[in-house]
Amino acid sequence: MRSTAIADMRPVLLTTLLALAGSIQGAQAAPQNLPVPGGVAVVPLNAPKGQAPKARLGDAPVAVIQERGRWLALVGIPLDTPAGELPLTVESGGNTGFVPISVRDKTYPVQRLTVRNPRHVNPNPDDEVRIARETSVLTQAKRHFSAAAPQTDFQLPAQGRLSSRFGLRRFFNGEPRNPHNGLDVAVGTGTPIHAPAAGTVLNTGNYFFTGNTVFLDHGQGLITAYMHLSRIDVREGDRIAQGQQLGAAGATGRVTGPHLHWAVFLNGTAVEPEAFLAPKR
Incomplete structure (x- = not known):
């Protein structure tokens, strides 16, 4: 029909x-x-x-x-x-x-992880209140739309092994959770994190699941996020050039170890970050 x-x-x-x-x-x-x-x-x-x-x-x-x-x-x-x-x-x-x-159809692999803090798998009532409050803020950031024409030829924000790919169907401590909505780069605490493209800092904060987090607005609903940082070096409203340092990698929030979780959003939905990187030859 x-x-x-x-x-x-x-x-x-x-x-x-x-x-x-x-x-x-x-x-x-x-x-x-x-x-x-x-x-x-x-x-x-x-x-x-x-x-x-x-x-x-x-x-x-x-x-x-x-x-x-x-x-x-x-x-x-x-x-x-x-x-x-x-x-x-x-x-x-x-x-x-x-x-x-x-x-087209696509089936993503399964990933099973062990999280040391049980509250990051099964939050207590106080955690649930915080998560609900933060979810509203984060959802608003992901759905932000501005008129500026975006730069879409991205660079990888940190140099390291790509440890967890986008879309993995995840189990934390044996319990099913939402699919992996970003790309993990295995780097140590303190590793510099750089902007993959020009943008404006849309939001920064420390959140229950994502830890220290930076959102960049690249324009036209193209939003990127950098999570689990040990340090944030920018402030909301800052205009950022491609390659400029945003902060440093860490292990804040729900993690199994230090790394960068890099997420890309288009029209409010998480998408494959590697689609914005030049294919390897």
């Missing part, structure tokens, strides 16, 4: 093609096209000259960037999205239509 409704929409708003994985060649700014749960769909858009189209997934605005004369929508696909068709709403020239995104 959904496919028929999309095909029958009149007028035809845009000649829009969903890029297949790897079809965007020579791209410098755009992330890799990964139309899977937890991935990023890179959707080329045709729009009238000089008019930037707008896009949204459900109620969430979606990043639209211009690269080499093309408009591209960068769509974060939630981890719980089933394989199938996902409708992207696109507005241009006063018209609105839907573009289908074909989401």
Whole structure:
């Protein structure tokens, strides 16, 4: 039914093609096209000259960037999205239509971890009050949307072994918990953490699960976060250049040891950080 409704929409708003994985060649700014749960769909858009189209997934605005004369929508696909068709709403020239995104299935591996502090697995009532308060703040940061055009050619924020990949289905002390929503870099306490791209410090704080944390706003709903830090070197509102130090790695919050947890959010959903890194040759 959904496919028929999309095909029958009149007028035809845009000649829009969903890029297949790897079809965007020579791209410098755009992330890799990964139309899977937890991935990023890179959707080329045709729009009238000089008019930037707008896009949204459900109620969430979606990043639209211009690269080499093309408009591209960068769509974060939630981890719980089933394989199938996902409708992207696109507005241009006063018209609105839907573009289908074909989401491929992906199964992530299981990871089992032992956490020393049992309250980080089963919080007590006081912890639950704190977690609820902090969840509201963190959710707001993840869903923040600003008009600035983002820099999307990222650098790894810390040099080290990639110890836990995005999307792992996690068990803490034998109990199932939410999937891993970031990329862990195995570095020691005190290791400098650098901004992967230019942005503005959106939020800093010490939180129950993530410890000392920094959020960067890169624009258009592209948000990054740096968690479990031993030290924070920036303040909310600071304008940050690519490569600038944000703080130092540590073991604060729910951890099994010192490391950097790096998270990337698009249109309010956690996505694969490695999609924004240049592929290794």
